[in-house]
Amino acid sequence: MRSSNPVFSRRGFSRNGYAGFNAPPQAGAAANPYAGTNPYAGQAPYAETNPYAGGNPYAQGQQDVTQAPPYVPQTRPMTMDDVVVRTGLTLGTVVAGAAVAWIMDLSMGLAIGAALVAMVLGLVQAFKRKASPPLILAYAAFEGLFLGAISNAINQWVAPGAPMQAVLGTMAVFVVMLVAYKTRLVRVNARFTRFVIFAAMGFLLLQVVNLLFMAFGGGDGLGFRSGGLGIVFGLVGVLLGALFLALDFKQVEDGIAYGAPREESWLAAFGLTMTLVWIYLEMLRLVAILNGDD
Numbered sequence: 001m002r003s004s005n006p007v008f009s010r011r012g013f014s015r016n017g018y019a020g021f022n023a024p025p026q027a028g029a030a031a032n033p034y035a036g037t038n039p040y041a042g043q044a045p046y047a048e049t050n051p052y053a054g055g056n057p058y059a060q061g062q063q064d065v066t067q068a069p070p071y072v073p074q075t076r077p078m079t080m081d082d083v084v085v086r087t088g089l090t091l092g093t094v095v096a097g098a099a100v101a102w103i104m105d106l107s108m109g110l111a112i113g114a115a116l117v118a119m120v121l122g123l124v125q126a127f128k129r130k131a132s133p134p135l136i137l138a139y140a141a142f143e144g145l146f147l148g149a150i151s152n153a154i155n156q157w158v159a160p161g162a163p164m165q166a167v168l169g170t171m172a173v174f175v176v177m178l179v180a181y182k183t184r185l186v187r188v189n190a191r192f193t194r195f196v197i198f199a200a201m202g203f204l205l206l207q208v209v210n211l212l213f214m215a216f217g218g219g220d221g222l223g224f225r226s227g228g229l230g231i232v233f234g235l236v237g238v239l240l241g242a243l244f245l246a247l248d249f250k251q252v253e254d255g256i257a258y259g260a261p262r263e264e265s266w267l268a269a270f271g272l273t274m275t276l277v278w279i280y281l282e283m284l285r286l287v288a289i290l291n292g293d294d
């Protein structure tokens with residue numbers, strides 16, 4: 001049965017057996033009374049003015065969106081302010097630990113235990129691929145306990161005022177090396193790095209040998225802690241620490257230049273702290289030797 005509803009007589013339904021508008025009547029069927037009076041039999045009057053008659057104006061935009069690469073969040077790169085803040089925090093933890101050990105008059109036995117714990121924590125962080133702020137701050141705290149105890153002992157029994165002189169000497173070495181690095185009086189390259197690393201390995205090996213001679217032979221071991229040889233050995237230690245500062249400066253500069261992640265500033269602070277602790281210890285021993293000879 002053919003419907004007289006014009007909605008079902010559109011061209012879109014002609015495949016289902018319904019005649020389109022203005023179609024001739026089929027044989028054996030009555031003529032459609034609306035065939036000649038349908039005002040929409042021709043082209044729709046709004047086809048030219050309908051803004052949606054053409055293609056979808058957002059189709060190209062949708063295609064671009066689907067083809068765009070997925071968003072990957074980026075970490076903010078490291079800045080000099082990040083390095084300064086984290087180095088200040090790490091060094092502040094060292095100073096706080098040293099103050100606690102000084103005020104509590106920490107025994108040398110506990111000081112040596114704190115030094116061993118700090119060494120283990122430092123080695124763990126050195127072999128980790130990523131910086132661990134709690135691990136670095138824990139290292140700084142135990143290192144501070146050791147420095148405070150040994151500084152207090154030297155101040156009381158060996159050379160009064162030596163810790164303050166060692167602090168001033170460490171600050172002076174830091175400023176001098178920073179100026180030398182910024183003015184390019186010291187140029188850090190691959191040869192410089194190899195020299196510093198091998199020199200430090202030889203220095204530490206002599207330290208271990210001296211400790212073994214002290215443990216089994218008694219006395220001052222090889223004499224690296226007193227007299228003229230002790231002064232020379234202390235100066236070499238301070239010089240090596242200064243050269244390591246240049247390596248630390250280079251690490252910070254390269255990290256900022258190449259857009260290292262912000263977390264890398266903790267590694268820079270860790271390296272600077274270890275180097276400054278090295279310089280302070282060597283400076284403390286050198287000042288103690290010089291004051292003891294007087």
